């Protein structure tokens with residue numbers, strides 16, 4: 001089985017394997033084991049939506065009593081909660097990107113060198129370096145190790161959280177604007193103001209004994225009680241905004257339609273776009289190696305391209321229409337040229353969530369508007385519902401989602 005499944009085929013297979021032991025998830029999930037078989041490793045597939053959250057909730061809820069899969073439901077809900085939280089506060093994403101740019105330009109030389117060393121896994125604290133090296137080598141790190149490393153970066157190394165989030169974003173194959181930015185903010189004490197997460201050697205010893213026993217070098221720096229929290233300043237506007245109200249179905253128009261496929265949802269054959277009869281489907285992505293922030297590692301770019309290619313191949317088969325894929329410095333211009341080449345009157349896409357694809361929307365709208373082509377953005381009903389519930393804290397969200405899922409478990413209208 002692929003270590004970190006990306007394509008639909010691999011993700012479904014990995015999910016089928018993992019489902020057999022999903023009842024053990026709560027007991028095993030916190031342990032950091034060498035091949036991470038105790039967790040699903042489905043995060044990259046979920047990030048690109050070659051697999052839907054609803055798909056990995058439906059079977060556990062149908063086949064198991066709720067209490068035995070509650071932890072699984074809770075973790076999947078964290079993803080949806082973070083997404084909904086950021087949808088209402090897009091400046092948190094913009095502000096993070098601004099700060100990374102500013103910091104890269106203004107960092108004193110000594111700090112810049114330290115950032116480089118810690119990010120490369122050369123900090124001198126062996127267990128933290130092992131985590132950084134795993135990140136670079138595989139594009140994946142277990143959740144608990146992400147928490148330890150982020151905490152070490154912020155509170156022990158006293159480096160800006162924004163630059164640590166940038167290191168993760170660059171290398172994680174599941175790099176997600178919401179889960180990454182908000183988890184880093186949580187460790188830094190910005191999500192729950194004043195409540196930071198502090199790494200402790202005893203916690204690592206309990207959940208990842210191999211990580212410490214193999215090489216204890218530098219471990220005194222993370223000894224219990226050795227770290228005092230850093231209070232991170234808030235730069236973002238976190239005022240809650242209203243959610244954009246996207247339609248959940250494509251209104252019938254009789255127009256010549258094309259589907260714009262993008263990295264936020266690569267599953268148009270499942271859900272509200274499935275019955276369209278597009279003239280063409282296209283995926284246009286930004287030239288990622290050129291884009292300074294957030295920049296991606298070569299491995300991450302390759303993963304994104306693999307996921308897009310898989311999405312297009314499935315789409316071509318499902319809709320029996322031609323597909324196009326290109327990577328360009330100006331994807332909005334490509335999209336416009338594609339619409340005109342096929343005489344499109346309407347471009348339909350899933351509404352992107354806050355992040356790089358949504359950042360393309362203003363120029364895309366402007367170009368299509370000028371060419372007289374309508375842009376229709378669709379939000380899956382289950383996303384709209386989850387985002388609607390994510391207005392306050394996680395636990396009220398979880399309670400409402402759990403109630404909803406227990407009652408809706410045989411429905412899942414999108415599937």
Ligand SMILES: Cc1cc2nc3c(=O)[nH]c(=O)nc-3n(C[C@H](O)[C@H](O)[C@H](O)COP(=O)(O)OP(=O)(O)OC[C@H]3O[C@@H](n4cnc5c(N)ncnc54)[C@H](O)[C@@H]3O)c2cc1C
Nearest residue numbers: 039040041042043075076078079143146175176179180183
């Ligand atoms: C500092 C930091 C940065 C992170 N950055 C990202 C990121 O860029 N992208 C990302 O998808 N996740 C991120 N996470 C959350 C979490 O670590 C990963 O989702 C998880 O480790 C992925 O592995 P898995 O698929 O094996 O998880 P499993 O334990 O098998 O969980 C199943 C799914 O539930 C969701 N999930 C589980 N835990 C969390 C969590 N704590 N927060 C949000 N969703 C969760 C994921 O979609 C995951 O695939 C981050 C966490 C921390 C502490």
